[in-house]
Amino acid sequence: MRGHDLYYRDSSSVHPEVMLLLHGFPTSSFDWRAMWDGLAARFRVIAPDLLGFGFSAKPPEERYTIVRQADLVESLLVRLHISRVHLLAHDYGDTVAQELIARERDGKARVQIASACLLNGGLFPEAHRPRLVQRLLATRAGPTIVRWAGERGFKRSLAGVFGPDTPPSPLQLDEYWALTYERGGQLLLPALSGYMAERRERRGRWVGALQSKGPSLRFIVGLADPVSGRAMAQRFRELVRDGDVVGLEAIGHYPHCEAPDAVLESVLQFHARHSR
Numbered sequence: 001m002r003g004h005d006l007y008y009r010d011s012s013s014v015h016p017e018v019m020l021l022l023h024g025f026p027t028s029s030f031d032w033r034a035m036w037d038g039l040a041a042r043f044r045v046i047a048p049d050l051l052g053f054g055f056s057a058k059p060p061e062e063r064y065t066i067v068r069q070a071d072l073v074e075s076l077l078v079r080l081h082i083s084r085v086h087l088l089a090h091d092y093g094d095t096v097a098q099e100l101i102a103r104e105r106d107g108k109a110r111v112q113i114a115s116a117c118l119l120n121g122g123l124f125p126e127a128h129r130p131r132l133v134q135r136l137l138a139t140r141a142g143p144t145i146v147r148w149a150g151e152r153g154f155k156r157s158l159a160g161v162f163g164p165d166t167p168p169s170p171l172q173l174d175e176y177w178a179l180t181y182e183r184g185g186q187l188l189l190p191a192l193s194g195y196m197a198e199r200r201e202r203r204g205r206w207v208g209a210l211q212s213k214g215p216s217l218r219f220i221v222g223l224a225d226p227v228s229g230r231a232m233a234q235r236f237r238e239l240v241r242d243g244d245v246v247g248l249e250a251i252g253h254y255p256h257c258e259a260p261d262a263v264l265e266s267v268l269q270f271h272a273r274h275s276r
Contacts, residue, residue: 024091028054094121142190
């Protein structure tokens with residue numbers, strides 16, 4: 001895709017409605033596995049690994065930006081002859097979704113966004129509470145941090161943002177690490193971490209996208225998330241009058257992995273109401 005391989009899953013179903021799943025940092029489309037069958041029973045489901053993540057290409061010379069990721073997502077959908085999608089996004093994917101919605105608002109979108117369900121993510125930079133390791137990855141010390149932390153540090157950091165009663169299993173952590181480590185992807189984590197600065201720089205555009213008279217919005221949020229949980233939900237309520245919030249108590253940063261049935265129910269209920 002635009003010179004790089006972009007891995008994606010496609011349910012290839014006959015359903016006329018398409019749902020695009022956009023994963024977060026530092027994981028991949030693998031995150032959606034527990035919800036896949038439930039979503040595929042209602043939608044044609046497309047789930048890419050964004051550039052630099054999972055099984056997609058991980059070119060070391062690439063300048064990884066949200067704008068670049070949005071370009072690639074649009075190109076993928078156009079290649080698949082898809083002109084209208086519902087979005088379900090998480091974390092880093094939330095910001096890609098905000099850029100796609102902003103393009104529609106500008107009249108420059110290549111794909112229409114029919115609706116968007118957003119999970120825990122830094123929608124509003126002022127309410128985002130990145131962990132120390134996230135902040136360090138985004139500095140010049142990032143490459144050193146990656147080599148020093150290694151697999152053990154990666155797993156400890158990732159487990160730390162799950163809810164207290166829904167921690168990832170050792171097998172899940174092994175799977176997350178394997179997909180990050182694929183093609184040396186752990187070495188790209190500092191470059192990929194630039195999205196936090198990009199969120200601050202483009203706050204007006206991306207928050208404005210959520211406040212515009214665009215697609216229907218729902219924010220499904222694990223309230224126990226130390227990074228983008230309760231404070232982010234409150235900020236959404238303050239700034240996005242046309243959206244609604246579904247809060248999940250005791251659930252952390254990965255609600256679609258920690259409480260997939262609850263998230264699936266919320267997504268399907270939202271779409272049933274939106275369809276009516």
